[in-house]
Amino acid sequence: MQFDFEHLSRSERYKLMASVITPRPIAWVTTLNPAGMLNAAPFSFFNMFGDDPPIVALGIMQRAGGQLKDTAANIRSGKAFVVNIAGEAQAVAMNDTSIDAPEGTDEAALFNVEVLPSERVAPPRIASVPASFECRLQQIVEVSETQSIVIGEVVYGHVRDEFIVDADKMRLNVDAMRLIGRMHGPGYYARTTDLFDLRRPVWPLDRD
Ligand SMILES: Cc1cc2nc3c(=O)[nH]c(=O)nc-3n(C[C@H](O)[C@H](O)[C@H](O)COP(=O)(O)O)c2cc1C
Structure with a gap:
């Protein structure tokens, strides 16, 4: 079956792409609002896009009512964010912080997510995750x-x-x-424990 995106509704486009473009890594993003209040939320329209300079990107949609999500507003004002990479042990807390809470809600405090100070940017990082990356807004x-x-x-x-x-x-x-990825449907995640190894071929090709 084929799909002409001109004739798909927004939710059909989302379902088709988000079902198949999987697994997606998840940035559990911490930011601060201008009053210094913490915000945490997950984003799976996320990846790294290079190392020189080291670049990451987040795809942020507006809320249904047309307002900016807190993460988007805070990055605009504070010009910085932290990408925290959750493992399976943090999956529930990460998922909890996606709650559509009123503007200015500190989801980290709401769900007892402990944070630590960052070194180079104002927003703190999440203490429990395997890895965090402090980021300055580039554009x-x-x-x-x-x-x-x-x-x-x-x-x-x-x-x-x-x-x-x-x-x-x-x-x-x-x-x-035990890193995790975002899968299809509203609630599916993937573990990264079932791996296989394929080396890149080297020229000249040396195969029987
Ligand atoms: C695993 C997961 C991934 C998500 N990825 C995105 C995303 O890439 N872009 C987006 O706009 N919302 C995404 N969301 C929804 C946001 O997390 C949600 O709208 C959240 O309330 C935004 O919080 P904020 O207003 O505090 O920034 C995702 C939710 C979950 C559970």
Whole structure:
């Protein structure tokens, strides 16, 4: 079956793309509003887009009523955010903080998510996660009236000591992090525990 996106509704487009473009990594984003109040929310329209400079991006939709989500408003005003990468142990708390709470709600406090100060940016990071990346806003691409792509430059990283194998070689025990991804449907997540290994071919090709 084929689908012409010109004739799909917004929710059909979302369902089709979000079902198949999986698994998606999840940025559990912490920001501060101008009054210094903390905000935490997950975003799976997220990935890294390069290392020189080290770039991440978030796709942020507006709320149903047309207002900016707190994360989007806080990044606009504070020009910084922290991407926290949750493992399975933080899945429930991460998912809880997606609650559509009134503006200015501190979802981290609501769900007892402990935070620690960041080193280079004002928003704090989440204490329990395997890794966090402090980001400065690089630019916001206003894709349409209802969605924007926030591009951030990573300026500082944290990995919990228990996951470091060899810091000089930047070898991490990623298996032990039990990282998770976003899948299709409203509530499905994936574990990253069923892996297989395929090396990139090297030229000249040497296969029997
Ligand atoms: C796993 C997960 C991934 C999500 N990804 C996105 C996303 O990429 N973009 C988005 O706009 N909302 C996404 N949401 C919804 C937001 O987390 C939700 O709207 C949240 O209330 C925003 O909070 P804020 O207003 O405090 O920023 C996601 C929710 C979940 C549970």
